[in-house]
Every structure is written in structure tokens, then in C-alpha cells.
Amino acid sequence: MNNTYTALVQQTFHFPQEGFNLDDNGYLEFNGLNLKAIIDKYGTPLKLSYLPKIGRQINRAKKMFENAFKRHKYEGKYFYCYCTKSSHFSFVVEEALKHDINIETSYAYDIEIINRLYERRKITKDISIICNGFKQRSYTSRIAKLINSGFKNVIPVLDNKEELQAYRRSVKHPFKLGIRVAAEEEPSFPFYTSRLGIRAKDILEFYVDNIEGYEDKFQLKMLHIFLNKGIKDDIYYWSELNKVVNLYCQLKKICPELDSINIGGGFPIKHSLGFEYDYQFMINEITGIIKKACKRARVPMPNIYTEFGSFTVGESMAHIYSVISEKRQNDRENWYMIDSSFITTLPDTWGIGEKFLLLPINKWNNDYQRVVLGGITCDSHDYYDSEEHINEVFLPKIESADPKQQEQNKEPLYVGFFHTGAYQDQISGYGGIKHCLIPSPKHVIVEYDKSGKLIDWLYAKEQSAQSMLKILGYL
Numbered sequence: 068m069n070n071t072y073t074a075l076v077q078q079t080f081h082f083p084q085e086g087f088n089l090d091d092n093g094y095l096e097f098n099g100l101n102l103k104a105i106i107d108k109y110g111t112p113l114k115l116s117y118l119p120k121i122g123r124q125i126n127r128a129k130k131m132f133e134n135a136f137k138r139h140k141y142e143g144k145y146f147y148c149y150c151t152k153s154s155h156f157s158f159v160v161e162e163a164l165k166h167d168i169n170i171e172t173s174y175a176y177d178i179e180i181i182n183r184l185y186e187r188r189k190i191t192k193d194i195s196i197i198c199n200g201f202k203q204r205s206y207t208s209r210i211a212k213l214i215n216s217g218f219k220n221v222i223p224v225l226d227n228k229e230e231l232q233a234y235r236r237s238v239k240h241p242f243k244l245g246i247r248v249a250a251e252e253e254p255s256f257p258f259y260t261s262r263l264g265i266r267a268k269d270i271l272e273f274y275v276d277n278i279e280g281y282e283d284k285f286q287l288k289m290l291h292i293f294l295n296k297g298i299k300d301d302i303y304y305w306s307e308l309n310k311v312v313n314l315y316c317q318l319k320k321i322c323p324e325l326d327s328i329n330i331g332g333g334f335p336i337k338h339s340l341g342f343e344y345d346y347q348f349m350i351n352e353i354t355g356i357i358k359k360a361c362k363r364a365r366v367p368m369p370n371i372y373t374e375f376g377s378f379t380v381g382e383s384m385a386h387i388y389s390v391i392s393e394k395r396q397n398d399r400e401n402w403y404m405i406d407s408s409f410i411t412t413l414p415d416t417w418g419i420g421e422k423f424l425l426l427p428i429n430k431w432n433n434d435y436q437r438v439v440l441g442g443i444t445c446d447s448h449d450y451y452d453s454e455e456h457i458n459e460v461f462l463p464k465i466e467s468a469d470p471k472q473q474e475q476n477k478e479p480l481y482v483g484f485f486h487t488g489a490y491q492d493q494i495s496g497y498g499g500i501k502h503c504l505i506p507s508p509k510h511v512i513v514e515y516d517k518s519g520k521l522i523d524w525l526y527a528k529e530q531s532a533q534s535m536l537k538i539l540g541y542l
Contacts (some may be wrong), residue, residue, distance in 0.1 A: 072427065072435040072463040080340040085342070086382070087426065087485075093475075095428045097385055097485065100513060103426050105523060106481055111389040112407035112480055112508035116488065116526070118162045119515060120383040125149075127141035128334075128375060135354040143326075143370040148197055150333070151177050153376030153489040158512055158526070163379055169195035169220075171331075171374045175202075178209035181218075193515050195220040196374065197245065197329065201263060202221050204225040207233035214242050217473045222541070224291045224329075227414065228273055234285065237449055244278065245289035245329065245493060246270055248311050252295070257385055263293070267314055276320060286324040289372070290315050293331035295414065298349055305356070312357050316364035321415060327374040328357065336381040338422050339454065342373035384488030386508075388410055390480040393465055394441075401438050403462065405482070408442035411501040415493045417448055425454060432472055433463035440482070444503040500538055507531035 073089075076082050083089065086098050092101040098117050105115060123149060148171040149163045160170075170190075172178065178198075184190045196211050196218065207223070211234060213220050224245035225231055234242065249264035260266070266274065278287050292311040294304060311328065314353040319325050330353065335344055354371070361368045388405035395401050415421035424509070437459050442449035454460055466476045497506060507530040513523045536542045 068541055070434045071432050072461070073431045075435050075461060076340070076431075082340060083500055084340065085366070086337075089431060093311045093429070093431050095426055096485065097433070097483070100521075102385075102481075102483065103389065105511060106428065106522070107388060109509055109511050109525065111387055111481065112405070112412070112529075113387050113508045114412075114487075115385045115387060115513065116158070117383050117385075118158065119513075121162045121380055122166045124375075124379055124382065125163060125168060128346075128373070128378065131350045132354070132371070132373075134347065138351060139354050139358050141354050141358055143368045146195060146327075146370060146372045148195070148329075148372055148374045149379050150374050150376030152493065154380045154492065155180065156492070158514075159380050159383075159488075160184070161187075161208075161296065162514070166514055167195065169372075171197040171199055173200040175206035175209050177274075178206070178213055181213065187521075192216075192218045193220060194218075194488040195222065195372075196288075197374070198223040199247070199293075199331070199374075202230055202233070204233065208237060210234070211237035212250055218348060222289055224289065225265065227265060228269075228277070231277060231285075236330050238285075241283060242285050242289040245291050245327075246273075246287065246478075247291045247293065248314060249293055250294055250307050251310075256295070261293070261295075264291075267310060270314065270421045271317060271321075274318060279322070282324060287318070287322050288324060289327040290318070290325070290369075291331055291372075293374075294297070295332065297332045298330070298334055298353075299351075300345075300349060305352075308353065308356060309360070310437065311356055312360045313364075315369060316360055316366050319366040320364070325369075325371040326367070327372055329374065329381075331374045332374045334378040336489075338424050338486060339411050340426075341423065352521050356445065381489040382486045384486070384491075386484045386487050386491075388482055389485075390465060390482060401436060402441045403438045403465075403480070403482075404441045404443065406443065408444045408449050408502065408505045409440070409451050410442060410444055410446060411503075411505045412508060413487060413491055414450075415491060416451055418494070422454060423487055424485040425451075425460065426483055426485065427463050429478065430463035430465070430467070430472070430480055432469070433467040433475075435461045435463055440460050442505075444505055445500060446503075449502075469484055498534070500535060501530075504532075504535055506532075506535075 088096050148169045150171045152173045210223050222243045222245045224247050226247055226450050247264035249266050250261045252258050388407055390403045391406045392404040410417045439452040465480050509529045510527040511524045516522050
């Protein structure tokens, strides 16, 4: 009986698969990247951003919508937006902008990023900027300044009825508007209706009372819907989508300027080797539903906007750790201690029980065993013990009795959490104070240079004690 980790994976999944394979020496490769060489050069723990994946995801989505539009003979246009809240880092946003996208913002300081991108000539004033979120004055005033400075396609999406007054007072030029429809939450959620957006039954009356007749000053161009669970093939999603499409058809008959639907809430990404999701099917269905509703109501088909954050950047990053100790605490629980913390580097695993794609980098030919991964903070919740596909973590044994594996026995077991590029740095507070003063790990960027050569470089060193002491007031 073959009990190696390689055998376990091959018996459970199709492997190799896109983005993951083993090299000739038995080391894991990520999008063809030699992870062992990266570890040897920079050490662990480390965060790794593989930027070419961002463009691949964007172009993949564009191609699938193109296919769906051709299939249904859809008459609107498709616009891809990147949600900056998924990752605000300049190297992410600027990489995404290379692929003809638009931007979605969620807070006032996002507008400062827009201004800086314009100064760097990364964008022009023709780019579409969708401004979402509940907006305080600091946000609405920056949006107004953006429009007044000549940005032609800024669309503030109204979260509530009072928000419009802020723009009426301060915007000096004709501008575009969107309205966020307050979605019904999924049945498992503790609330019935989203706290964000305007109730669907109030929108027609709000348009007639506050927008109609002011077309020379502002025009309603977009209806926006956002579902927390993202785009999924279930009754809840199709029901909410149909509601906003039907509302669009009603509004379009009295608001000729309305020409777009924004189906916020993104696609899922691969968090397991067993991940299955038919992206093209979902896009085909969405496009078909919108077309059928518009044909039935005899109104023009809208442009379709999507706001993809995790889908854009999530699969571009990995977190890599070394197992620094093995601790058997009882007859059932065997701990692998890593050289960092899950609470501080992958807070979604701790805060909302998120599962990421976990694979070892080396020792694939060793026997496997069930383990619990432990972080080095003093918190009892700093652990990771379940994979999405089997509810257990199986990893190679640290040492092998096989004489052929003696060379790898000399090195630690390296483990990688993959597709971690969305939200983790934002939630953990990049560069700030972490639990137990665990430092932020070093961050390595892999990208193509101007000549088309793949290069790696150190974006940030491991956080120093001095940087933390300064924040805490000791320096």
C-alpha cells in the first residue's frame, strides 16, 4: 500500500492541475514558479505575489462575457471593474490597470489613490470609477472634487436617499448617478435585508421625486446590486438577480438615461484542489436572464458591470511557512508548529473560518499523517485544522525512513497556503501592531520586467521590532 502524500493527492484529486505541479525533484511549483528557489533566496515566513495571474483572471472573465454576448446576441457592453478594497497595494492596482479595466471604490481614501494614479499617468480622466459604500462627508466631498476636476465617468452609487443632496450642493458639472438596491439577505444570515442600499419598493418614487426633471444636472445611469455570498447557482441568487433586472425594466420605461446594471458580488476562487465551478455557465445564465427580461418588457438591454475583487487578485498570492517543530500532545493530536501566526497573517482563517488551498512545498514522497497546524502566538485559537474537501489536514511526515529521501530530511517541511491575495493584508492591518507582536512577514513580488523576463524582488522586509516600538510610543 502506497501511503505517500503524492499518492494521497493523486487518489483524491486530478493532479497536476492548473497552477500546481511538481518539478523533477519533487518540489511544488506555483504557476510554473520554482518555490524552492524563492524559499532558498528569501527564507520563511514569506508572502508571495505572482502578478501575471491578475491579468490572466481579468482577460479570462472578459473572454467569457464575450462568449456569452455572442451566444445570446446581447446588445449591451461589458465593463470589468476591480474592487480596490480587496487589495489596495499599488503593484496590484497598477497591474490590473494594464488590462483595460475600471475601478470600484468604497471609502474616501480610495479617491486619494485615484488622484495619485492619475499623477503617475496610470489612468486618464475617461476611466469609469464606481463609488460604492455608505458615504460620510469626507467621501462625498472627494467624489465631488473628482468630478469637478474633469473625471467624466465617475458614478457615485447612492446608498441612501440623503446622499444625493451632498452632490447637488457641491458638484458643478452634470454628472452620473447609480442607485444601490438593498438586497434581501440569504436565509442563513441573521438579518432579513442588507443595511446598505435603498429599498427596492422606494426606488421608483425616489427617482420621480428627486431625479426626474433634473437631467441637465444629473442622470441616473446604473442600478447596482451586491450579494454577500457572491455569484452562485442557487435559488437565492437567481431570485435577487431577477428582482433587480425587473426593477431596471420598470425604471427604464420612465428613465431613458438608465443604461447599466452592476451585478456586484464576485466569483468564487479555488480554495481546494477539488474546487468545481462553471464560470461560463453562470455568465451565460446571467446574460440570458437579463436579455429575456428586457425583451419581455420591450426595453433596451443594459450594459453589464461586474466588480471582481477576490477573483482578480485572490489567486495571485501565497503564504509560505516552515514547520519548526512537531509536538504530539496526546494520542490523537499531532501539532506542526509554523514560524508565524494564522491570526496575524491569515486572519480570515481565524475570524470567519475561511479555508485556503493548503499544500506542502516539499517531502511529497514521504508518508502522510493527520496534523493540526499551530501558530506561535499564545492564543489558543491560533491554529488551522481543517481542509475544505476532507475536514482534516493531511501533510507529509517531517522525516522519511526511505534512504532516497535523506537529503530532503535535512530541510524543514515547507507548507504553502495558496490563493490568499484578497483581504488578508487589509484585515490584519499591514505594517501595524500584531497579536503578541508577531511581525508581518517579508513580501516577495514576482512579475515580468519590461523585456518580458520573469523577475522576483523584495517588496518589504520582515517587520522590525523598531517599527513596532515606534508605533507603540517607545521610540
